[in-house]
Amino acid sequence: MIILVGLGIELSPAHVMYTGPLLTAMPALAALTLGPLATLSAAAGALAVTVTSATLHRSWEDGQTYSNILGLLVVSVASITMSNAVRTRRESEFKQVRRIAVAAQEVILRPVPARLGPVRAASMYLAAEAGARIGGDLYDAVPTRYGVRMIVGDVRGKGLPAVRAAAVVLGAFREAVHYEDDLVQVMNHCAAALRREGAVADSAGPGQEGGDRKDGAEDLAESFVTALLVEVPDTHLVHVVNRGHLPPLRLHRGRAQELVPACPLPPLGLEDFITLPPAEPESYAFEPGDRLLLHTDGVNEARDADNRFFPLTEIAESVRMSCTPPEFLEELHLELIRHTGGSLGDDVAMLVVDRLGDEAEAGARAAGAPSTHRQP
Structure with missing residues (x-):
């Protein structure tokens, strides 16, 4: 735009105005926000205006024209060099951030083994934001002496507070599943861990540890998490505890059924506002050949161009039951x-x-796979 203004001045009766310094500064201004190619284009445009002006007004005999061109060349080389250095540094920092994000994802969202006791398993995480690796959705599956225990959850909110809340819930789950025989107590441990973390975040303020993240602390203190716990024992049953989450989808002989809780419970983190009724795991048939899908609301609430929701039940039923769990998830994807x-x-x-x-x-088991039989 400034180059065009300079060209307009040189082509108008106001050409007596001295535009040399203005044009010389163009590459430096472009380097502040644009890349090397755009900076080079700005330098070429400024040079073209300078040459055009000198030709039209016959000022080549004036030494000032050569000084302007020399200054423009010096500033252009310096600006392009600076722009390239900044771009290289930013790319290096971005790659470092991505490496950290990948490492964090592997810690928070561990890959689910393909075989867990009496089940074959697979997992998938898809980030809505381009380039993102982790968020507020969580899942895990752990073989224990009580059976294969799984969790899927969704944290209210976005950003680092959601990631922290997800890490807290997953950490409590991974610890409690091995020594709590009651699935409800496992869920209670997750809720207690979230309350403790929220209380610590709520108390953080300026001058205290964590006070420089006051906004994130407040977000964490106000977070709640929908969570679903599932246990698959050696018997042909599945036990479910649902705290405000979407019901799992069971596929039996190609037909899908949502395992809706008889007594809905609130999400984790809302215990101070709602009195919880006595809870017991709900049991459903889960026979050989059956398939169970646990998911977050990013699946069934996905919309098309006409604002229609994703028909999860119909799509799940259309996928052949003979495919493996990874193939099933890829079809859904x-x-x-x-x-x-x-x-x-x-x-x-x-x-x-x-x-x-x-x-x-x-x-x-004969090949050495761990058993999931309960131990007294």
Whole structure:
């Protein structure tokens, strides 16, 4: 724009105005916000205006024209060099941030093993934001002496407070699943850990440890988490505790059914506002050949161009039951991308398990797979 203004001045009766310093500064101004190519373009534009002015007004005999060109060349070289150095540093910092994010994701959202006791399993996490690696969705599956225990959850909010809340809940789950025989107590440990972390964040202020993250602390203190706990024992059952989360989807002989809780419970973090009724795990049949899908609301609330929700039940039923859990999730992923046009509105976490037959489980134990029988 400034180059065009300079050109307009040189082509108008106001050409007696001295535009040399203005044009010389163009590469430096471009380097502040643009890349090396754009800076070079700005330098070329300024040079073109200078040459055009000198030709039209026959000022080549004036030594000032050569001084302007020399100054423009010096400033251009310096600006392009600076712009390239800044770009290289930013790319290095971005790569470092991505490496840290990948490491954090591997700690918070560990890959689910393909085989866990009586089930085959697979997981998938899709970030709505381009380049993002972790968010407020969480999942895990752990083999224990009580059975294979799984969690899927969704933290209210975005950003680092959501990541911190997800890490707190997952940490409590991974510890409690191994020594609590009651699935409700496992959920209570997750809720207690979230309350403790929220209390610490709420008390953080200026001058205290964590006070430089006051805004994030307040967000964490106000967070709540929808969570779903599932236990698959050696019997042909599945036990479920649901705290405000979407019900899991069970596929039996190709037909899908949502395992809706008989007594809905509030999400974790809202215990101070709602009196919790006595809770017991709800049990459902989970026979060999059945499939169970745990997911967050980024799946069923995904919308297409006509604002229609993703038909999860119909899509899940359309996928052949003979496919493996990773293949099943990949089919859902492709359908999600097709439905949304490649633009997810929210993060997506999915965890799927297939109940193996007794013979397959016995063969796995003979091969050295850990047992999930309860120990007294």
